Structures are given as structure tokens and as C-alpha cells.
Amino acid sequence: MVSPLSHIHLFLFIFITTLWIFTTVEAQRNVSVGDFLSADGESAPWQLPSGDFAFGFQLIPGEEHRFLLAIWYAKIPERTIVWYANNSNRDGPGPAAAVRNSKVELNRTGHLVLTDPGNNELWSSGTVTNDSRVSHAAMLDTGNFVIAGENSGNLWESFKYPTDTILPNQELDVNGSLFSTLAETNYNKGRYQLRFDQGSFILNQIDMFTKKPYNGYYPLGAGSRLIFNDSGYIQIRNSSGSPLNLAPVNVVPRPESNYYRATLGFDGVFTLSSYPRNPGGGGERWSVLWFRPEDICQTLVDNTARVGIGPCGYNSICETNNGRPNCTCPPGFSFLDEKNPHTGCKQDYASYPEDCNTDGSTIEADRFEFKTMSFADFPFSDYGVLQPATELECRQSCLLDCSCAVAILQDPSLSPDGTGTCWKKKLPLSNGRFNRQSIDRTTLFKVPKSNASRKSPDTPQPGDENQNQAVLILSALLGTSAIFNFLSLAAISSILFCLHRRRMRDVDRTVHSRRDLETNLRSFTYKEVEQATNRFKEELGRGAFGTVYKGELPSSYGNFVAVKKLEKVVQEAKLLINSKTQTQTGVRGTKGYVAPEWFRNTPVTVKVDVYSFGVMLLEIICCRKCVDFEMEEEAILTEWAFDCYNEGMIEKLVENDEEGRNDLGRLEMISKVAFWCVQYEPILRPCMRTVSMMLEGAVQVPSPPCPFPVNSMSKIIV
Known part of the structure; x- marks a missing residue:
């Protein structure tokens, strides 16, 4: 018989063992104040012993020494990231990237702090209020990393600051939104945002210059809260609490067998995906269950109201493939960035003012030809319309017009009289689309001929003399009958040629008269200006x-x-007549913006305004005046800025602008445009049309020479 004392001893042993096990598990699960992780590629992340998610550092793809502080699926081989620390939380310009040996710590004030090896703060979860005391932090099995208080409430959680992904058990309210990444492996804030606005959950495209949403949008549903419930359904709920199932469609989620996530992709497509919890023999991938919009190329065109650049950027063509935008460049164009086709295309050849006559017509139009593409359209960027117009008339009108880069012709076969409508387009081209089912237009791209070169029409070409001799010999051998037939044919040809020339003159007069109306150039009366x-x-x-x-x-x-x-x-996540282009006059203009030719006793042209624009552009970039006596050696902005660029320290121009330092490529491009504008010699400065195309990304910006003479000294004109 076992004594009661033995039962007591056995109970105490089991109780102590159980308590030790729970204490050990709790210690493994919780993150205590003072605990930290290092970005060295070796520190184990914070997670449950058998948890589905991990919190720690992930190496940024393609980089050897930069890490993301992130949350990812711990049991999926491809380490899918669902959250990452973002500067200024979700409203910042990009991820809080850490260099090797940086660390994140749960400090004594109760918040997570990411610091670099020099102990400089890179990111923080925020300060806990004084009347709250921190208990611990933990990586939960839902994918939510929380900082818990002693009263069992959460003082901070990653679910409240989503980046591009939401998970089951997560919600978005009117203050929440998702931002896409810039590219698949670039975690800077991208071009799309999902947010609530006036009772609707909408997809917006972001203006990359102002960082604000465009007016155009795509609505996903009406309500004030997005809920991704634990059953795997995405719902939108209105103020009364009534749910609307948004996704998935015709699929019953199985959260016990699959992981689920909903992500706003860098291409603007909001996608619900699943992954098996218990993989079989390997090779498993995320399966798409639902996505919106169904055709993003068409959707953004329908809802942007002539703003935005589409999913593929300027001068590109977008084709939807299984919901994703497939981006290509049209004939005569190539990608701005081969690694990221969604950034747009540039023209392979540059047009210059000297290619155009003073009336806007093309010089030596025979240097160009047209390459056609059916089922393609650029719905915006048009500045001229011919209606009705045949394909020949459309080609001829665009060929003779220096501003015309592309012409769109509506299928003439759809018209009873066999004619269509011709839209002339100028650069940059926006919202280009390709669709065999819905687009009945043909695009004509004006490109230079492969063997095109400028020739004088009076210069004889090789072989002309031999051809003339052959014609003379052949003419001498012809008989009377042949001569008569030749003369008859010549007479008929002359009649047809005269008729054709008369028709072309009529077309040309129509083109020029319409061009005057379409360019909106006109004189205003004093009364009209006074009213305006x-x-x-x-x-x-x-x-x-x-x-x-x-x-x-x-x-x-x-x-x-x-x-x-x-x-x-x-x-x-000052007024001159039309025939004069230059003048001699006294110095005029705001000091600091005045071009050098004002003081050189040389003719003044419109290039003085280009110089002033370049100075203003540098002021915008550097956020300082063009002349600042307090800066001593850096007093003259143009000289100091070019020195920084020439010495490879372009980031010094925006040393107080974190957003500018995160996009040094664009900073360098805009700065180079400014340096071209402030060239000492007026002939080196581009015209404002070329400046505009450079800033829009339609043409490449070459490296500028030194804007100042080698033997010049810094002078401040007061």
C-alpha cells in the first residue's frame, strides 16, 4: 500500500516539474527588457520554439551588408517577409535599413530601438506613456510582434503599423493603410497605396514627386474597416458592423492547413495568397486565390482622369497578364532601368531645336519612317486631331510636325467612308496600353531611318552620273512608237501629280490652321487679361x-x-519684333539669377532665362539661397553645388533632407539638368523644351561639363 505521504511527494514533484517546464517555455517565448539582437547574420531571431513567425534581421537581397528589421514566415524556405521597420512608421520614405553589427533592443523605457554600430538611432517603435510599465515583448503565432504591459494590455504591436501585407486576425481602420514597395526586392516606398477615403476602401497611385495620392483611384468596396478574420476571409465592414466578403471568391479557406496573406504588390495589384502548412516533397509556392484590380492597365486609365503615368511609367506600354502588368517599350524606346521595367522608357534618339523650323515643321522629314503596332493606344498626351483622316494623311501630318512623336489612328474600316480619326501625341507618353480585345487602334511611332543622315538636296550622290548615262543610252534606242507612249504616260503622270499636289496643299493648309488652334497660342485683349x-x-x-x-x-x-x-x-513601405531673337540692353533681373552674358557686353538671348531656371532649380534642391554671404566659401550656390557633384559627394546637397538622400539617383539627374542650365556659354544651355523632357525622364541627361570658365573667379554681383 502506498502511503499518503508518497502521494504528496509525487504531487509536489509533478507540480515543480510542470512549473519548471512552463517557466522555461515562457523564458524562451518572451523578450525581456534589455534583450537585443545583432545584425550579423548569425543571431537567432525572436520566436516561439515551434512558432510560425520570426522577428529579427533579414539580409536585403543583392546587398552584403544591409539588413531589414523584419517579421517573416519561419517555416517557409523562401522566408516571405510580412512586416519591416519603416522610417517614421508607415508614413516614412523607406525602410529603416541597418548595416552589419547594428542591433535592436527592448530598452528600459519600454520600446524597441534600432541603432547602428555607432549607437545612432535608426528606428524606434515609439515611447511608452509614463503611467505604463513594460512586462515583456513577444513574437505571437499570429505574426504580430507585441510589447506587453504589466496590466496584460499591449503597449505597441506591429499589426497597428502594417507595411505592404496584412495577415489573418489583423484589421485596418480609417487611420490604417498599406503601401507597396518600389520593386520586388527594393523596400523603399512604392507607387501604390490602399486606404480608406470617404467611406470607401480604395487603391491609389502615388505621385512619386509630391508623395501624395493621385485623384484617380480604384474602389474595392464601401465601409470603414477592413478585417482579415482568423477563418481566412477578407471583409469590409460598415459603421453598423455588417460585413461584406471581399475575398476569396468561390474558395473556402482552410487556415488549419494553409498560411494566408494579402499583399499590395509593387505593381499595384492587391493579392490574397495561400501556402501549405505541411509541405510535401518540396517545390511548393504561394498560390494566388484572388486579386484586384483584374486589369490594372485599363483600371488606372479609366479612373485617373488624365493624371498619372500608369503601372509602367512614361513612354511605355502596359499589357495585363493574369492580373499583372507586363511592361514593354515601344519601337524607338528602351527601358530607363533594365532591372525595373516599371520605371518607364526613354527615347533612343534625342530631338533638338535645330531639328525644327521656326514654324514647328520637321527639317528633312525624309530622315524618319514609321513603325506600326496594332491594338495599342496612348489615351492621353494628344495635342492635335485630324478627322476624318486616312492612314496616309495621318502619317504625313505627324511626319511634317516636329512635335509629333506618335500618331494614333482609329481603324478606318469601322467608318462608313473608310476614313478614321488621327490623334497626334507628343512626349512624354502616358498610360500606354496593349489589348487585342478592346483596342481598335493602330499606333504609328516616328523613328529615324537606320541609314538616315542629313544631306544637302543639291549635293550629287554617288552613282548619279552613271544612272544619267544609262538613261540617255536607253532613250536613244527607243523608237517612234516608244517615244509616243512615253510622252503619253508623262502627260497622264503630270495630270495625276498636279491633282495630288493640290490635295496635299489642302491637307497642309488644314494641318497648319489646326495646329494654330491646337497649340492654344493666341493673343488676349487687355479686357480679357483684366478679367482673368x-x-x-x-x-x-x-x-x-x-x-x-x-x-x-x-x-x-x-x-x-x-x-x-x-x-x-x-x-x-523689352518687347522685340518677331524677327529679332537677341538684343543689347542694360542689366535686368534679380541678383543671383543673372546670366553671365549680361556683364560680357554680348547679345542677350532667351538662354538667360534658362540660366535663371537652373539657379532656381538648385535652390529647390538644396533648400538655400543662390547667394548667402554667411556661408563664406560656400556663398555662391552654383559653384559649391558643382564642386559637390564633381567630387562625388552629391548627397551633401541634401544633407538635411532624409527623403532626398534615399533617392540619390534622381537627385543626381535633377542636379545635372541644373548644371546644364547654368553653363557659362549660352550655346551649351539646352532650350526649355529639352529641359522639360529631361526632368520628365523622356530623354537621358548626359554628364555636364564645368559650368564656369577655368580661369574664372567667384564674383557676386550686387
């Missing part, structure tokens, strides 16, 4: 010749304009 400025009410600034006022033209001409009233015309 509300009797010159709102003053914008003053200059040497008069005052600049804010005005608004009728909607058919545009929006806001600046009107200068001359006052001295008689005396002076």
Missing part, C-alpha cells in the same frame, strides 16, 4: 519692368497663369 486677374487684384511679385499678378483663364485654355503688367515700356 480680377482687375489685377492678387500680386505675386515685382520685377524691373513691372508687377506680376495671379490670374485664371477660362477652362478651355487651362488653369492658373501669371500675368506681368509692364510699367516701363516707354522708358525701357
Whole structure:
């Protein structure tokens, strides 16, 4: 018989053993104050012993010494990331990337802090309020990393600050949103956002310059809260709590057998995917269960109202393939970035002002030819329309027009009279699409001929003399009958040629008259200008010749304009006649922006305005005045900025701008445009049309030479 004392001893042994096991498991699960992880590629992440998720450092693909502080699936070989630390949480410009030997620590003030090897703070989860005490942190099996308080409440959690992914048991309310990454392996903030706006859950495209959503959008449903429930369904709930199942469609989720995640991809497609929890023999992949929009190439065109650049960037063509945008470049164009086709395309040849006549027509139009593409369209960027027009008329009109880069012809076979409509387009081209089912247009791309070169029409070409001799010999051998037939054919040809020339003159007159209307160039009466400025009410600034006022033209001409009233015309995740292009006059202009030719006793051209624009562009980049006496050796902005660029320290221009330092490639491109504008010699400065195309990414920006003469000294004109 076993004594009662033995039962007590056995119970105590079991109790102590169980308590030790629970204590050990708790210690393995929880992160205590003072615990930290190092970004060395060897530290074990924070996770449950058999957890589905891990919290720690992940090496950024393609980089050897930069890490993401992230959460990922611990049991999936491809280490799918579902959250990463973002600068200023989700509203920051990009990820809080850490170099090797950086560390993250749960400090005594109760928040996670990411620091570099020099102990400089890179990211923080935020400060805990003074009346709350931290208990521990933990990586939960839901994929949520939490900092828990002693009262069992969560003081911070990663679910409240999503990046591009949401998981089951996670919610988004009116203050929450998802941001896409810039590329598949580039975790900088991308071009798309999912957010609530006025009672709707919508997809927005982001303006990469202002970082704000475009007016265009794609609605996914009405409500004020997005819930990804633990059963695997994505629901939108309105203020009354009624749910609307958004996804998946015709599929019953099985959370006990599969992992689920919903991600806003870098290409703008919101996708629900699944992955088996217990893989078989390997080779498993994420399976797509549902995605929206179904055709992102068409969707953004329908909802952007003539703004935005589409999923593939400027000058590109977008084709939807299983919901994803497939980006290609049209004939005569190539990718701006071969590694990321979604950034747009550039023209393979550059057009210059000297390619155009003063009336806007093309010089030596026979140097160009057209390459066609059916079922393609660029719905915006048009500036001229011919209707009705045959394909020949459409080609001829675009060929003779220097501004025309592409012409779109609607299928003439759809018209009763066999003619179509021709839209002429100029660069940059936006929202290009390709669709065999829905687009009935043909795109004509104007490209230079492969053997094109500029020739004088009076210069004889090799072989002309031999051809003339052959013609003479052949003519001498012809009989009377042949001569008669030749003369008859010549007469008929002359008649047809005259008729054709008359028709082409009519077409040319129509083209030129329409061009005058389409370019919106016209003279305004004083009364019209007075009405547009509300009797010159709102003053914008003053200059040497008069005052600049804010005005608004009728909607058919545009929006806001600046009107200068001359006052001295008689005396002076300034107006010249049309035939004059240069003048000799006294120095005029705001100090610091004045071009060198004002002080060289040389003719002044429109290139002085290009110089002023370049100085202003550098001021915008560097956030400082063009002349600052307090800067001593750095007093003159143009010289200091070029020195920084020339010495490979372009980041010094934006040393106080974190967002600018995260996109040094674009910073360098814009700076090079400015340096071209402030060249000492006016002939080296581009025209404003070329400057605009450079800034829009339509043409490449070559490396500029030194803007200043080698033997020049810094001078400040006051």
C-alpha cells in the first residue's frame, strides 16, 4: 500500500516539474527588457520554439551588408517577409535599413530601438506613456510582434503599423493603410497605396514627386474597416458592423492547413495568397486565390482622369497578364532601368531645336519612317486631331510636325467612308496600353531611318552620273512608237501629280490652321487679361519692368497663369519684333539669377532665362539661397553645388533632407539638368523644351561639363 505521504511527494514533484517546464517555455517565448539582437547574420531571431513567425534581421537581397528589421514566415524556405521597420512608421520614405553589427533592443523605457554600430538611432517603435510599465515583448503565432504591459494590455504591436501585407486576425481602420514597395526586392516606398477615403476602401497611385495620392483611384468596396478574420476571409465592414466578403471568391479557406496573406504588390495589384502548412516533397509556392484590380492597365486609365503615368511609367506600354502588368517599350524606346521595367522608357534618339523650323515643321522629314503596332493606344498626351483622316494623311501630318512623336489612328474600316480619326501625341507618353480585345487602334511611332543622315538636296550622290548615262543610252534606242507612249504616260503622270499636289496643299493648309488652334497660342485683349486677374487684384511679385499678378483663364485654355503688367515700356513601405531673337540692353533681373552674358557686353538671348531656371532649380534642391554671404566659401550656390557633384559627394546637397538622400539617383539627374542650365556659354544651355523632357525622364541627361570658365573667379554681383 502506498502511503499518503508518497502521494504528496509525487504531487509536489509533478507540480515543480510542470512549473519548471512552463517557466522555461515562457523564458524562451518572451523578450525581456534589455534583450537585443545583432545584425550579423548569425543571431537567432525572436520566436516561439515551434512558432510560425520570426522577428529579427533579414539580409536585403543583392546587398552584403544591409539588413531589414523584419517579421517573416519561419517555416517557409523562401522566408516571405510580412512586416519591416519603416522610417517614421508607415508614413516614412523607406525602410529603416541597418548595416552589419547594428542591433535592436527592448530598452528600459519600454520600446524597441534600432541603432547602428555607432549607437545612432535608426528606428524606434515609439515611447511608452509614463503611467505604463513594460512586462515583456513577444513574437505571437499570429505574426504580430507585441510589447506587453504589466496590466496584460499591449503597449505597441506591429499589426497597428502594417507595411505592404496584412495577415489573418489583423484589421485596418480609417487611420490604417498599406503601401507597396518600389520593386520586388527594393523596400523603399512604392507607387501604390490602399486606404480608406470617404467611406470607401480604395487603391491609389502615388505621385512619386509630391508623395501624395493621385485623384484617380480604384474602389474595392464601401465601409470603414477592413478585417482579415482568423477563418481566412477578407471583409469590409460598415459603421453598423455588417460585413461584406471581399475575398476569396468561390474558395473556402482552410487556415488549419494553409498560411494566408494579402499583399499590395509593387505593381499595384492587391493579392490574397495561400501556402501549405505541411509541405510535401518540396517545390511548393504561394498560390494566388484572388486579386484586384483584374486589369490594372485599363483600371488606372479609366479612373485617373488624365493624371498619372500608369503601372509602367512614361513612354511605355502596359499589357495585363493574369492580373499583372507586363511592361514593354515601344519601337524607338528602351527601358530607363533594365532591372525595373516599371520605371518607364526613354527615347533612343534625342530631338533638338535645330531639328525644327521656326514654324514647328520637321527639317528633312525624309530622315524618319514609321513603325506600326496594332491594338495599342496612348489615351492621353494628344495635342492635335485630324478627322476624318486616312492612314496616309495621318502619317504625313505627324511626319511634317516636329512635335509629333506618335500618331494614333482609329481603324478606318469601322467608318462608313473608310476614313478614321488621327490623334497626334507628343512626349512624354502616358498610360500606354496593349489589348487585342478592346483596342481598335493602330499606333504609328516616328523613328529615324537606320541609314538616315542629313544631306544637302543639291549635293550629287554617288552613282548619279552613271544612272544619267544609262538613261540617255536607253532613250536613244527607243523608237517612234516608244517615244509616243512615253510622252503619253508623262502627260497622264503630270495630270495625276498636279491633282495630288493640290490635295496635299489642302491637307497642309488644314494641318497648319489646326495646329494654330491646337497649340492654344493666341493673343488676349487687355479686357480679357483684366478679367482673368480680377482687375489685377492678387500680386505675386515685382520685377524691373513691372508687377506680376495671379490670374485664371477660362477652362478651355487651362488653369492658373501669371500675368506681368509692364510699367516701363516707354522708358525701357523689352518687347522685340518677331524677327529679332537677341538684343543689347542694360542689366535686368534679380541678383543671383543673372546670366553671365549680361556683364560680357554680348547679345542677350532667351538662354538667360534658362540660366535663371537652373539657379532656381538648385535652390529647390538644396533648400538655400543662390547667394548667402554667411556661408563664406560656400556663398555662391552654383559653384559649391558643382564642386559637390564633381567630387562625388552629391548627397551633401541634401544633407538635411532624409527623403532626398534615399533617392540619390534622381537627385543626381535633377542636379545635372541644373548644371546644364547654368553653363557659362549660352550655346551649351539646352532650350526649355529639352529641359522639360529631361526632368520628365523622356530623354537621358548626359554628364555636364564645368559650368564656369577655368580661369574664372567667384564674383557676386550686387
